[in-house]
Amino acid sequence: MPHSLSAAKRLRQTKKRTSRNRMWKGRVKELVKESKKLIALKDAKSPDTVKKALATVDRAVAKGVLHRNTGARLKSRLMKRLNSINKS
Structure with a gap:
């Protein structure tokens, strides 16, 4: 109790x-x-969902909820996964 x-x-x-x-x-x-x-x-909807996820990560970083490196890592890993299915 304060x-x-x-x-x-x-x-x-x-x-x-x-x-x-x-x-x-x-x-x-x-x-x-x-x-x-x-x-x-x-799924064909995956690029839209990833785009929404990236925007949310950016907002969380901007608000100080996530560290910018954490946000960058999450975005990088998501894009890496998305690009891997586009190639194959």
Whole structure:
């Protein structure tokens, strides 16, 4: 339990930010997972899903939820998978 007003405010801010960060991370994870699944099935919708996932990763990086290197790694790996099915 916080003793000072500023500590109480920091607690409220932390709860709000944690909730927001979890939402963004969950959204990223969900879209990346769906993209990987569609790529594995060689679905025609996979490029659109990957595009949506990349945009979501960029938004999460811009908001500070993900580190920029983490975002770059996720995007790179997704594009690598997508390009591998386009070649074969």
